[in-house]
Amino acid sequence: MNFASVRIITEDVDRLVKFYEKVTGISAERPAPVFAELVLPSCTLAIGHLQTVPLFGPGSAVAANNHSLIIEFRVNNIDGEYERLKSFVDEWVKEPTTMPWGNRAMLFRDPDGNLVNLFEPVTEEAIERFSRRG
Template identity: 85%
Template sequence: MNFASVRIITDDVDRLVNFYEKVFGVSAERPAPVFAELVMPSCTLAIGHSQTVPLFGEGSAVAADNHSVIIEFRVHDVDAEYERLQPFIEEWVKEPTTMPWGNRAILFRDPDGNLVNLFEPVTEEAIKRFSGRD
């Protein structure tokens, strides 16, 4: 089994696509106006309009109602990302911080309120834990 993607359901696909294109520095693929994918080497972030929810089962997802998932991405330099993202991140949850498990991280919310974590392993143990994961 291979992990394919994480999909965010939203009422404003264009707004989230624009946001994540800025965060990731990649252009989204748009096979339909109600759906987009940001494809990166390690994962794909899919964004679907709330109009697509009935295709999966009525009430199976609710736009902008996430309170339990953190979307995480490993980066090369958290502090540089923090500086780069300052102009357009509206809600910072955590400024650059080294976590107890050895990752340096920043956390912020996307326009729908989803929590996003950019991190880099910085301690010897954390670097070892992530070695071989691409």
């Protein structure tokens, strides 16, 4: 089995696409006005409009109502990313901080309130752990 994507359901696809294009530096593919994909080397971040939910089953998802998922991106220079994004991100949860598990991370919210974590392995153990993942 291969992990393929994470999909965010939103009422404003264009707003989230612009936000994640800025965060990732990747241009989204837009196969339909109600759907977009940001295809990264390790995974795809999909963004679907609330109108797409009935295709999966009525009431199967709710827009902008996430309280348990963190969308994470590994980066090469967390402090550089912070400088690049600090004027663009509206809601910061945590500025760059080294975590007990060896990653230097920062957390912020996207326009729908979803938590986003950018992190960089910085300790020898964390660097080794991620070097095995590719």
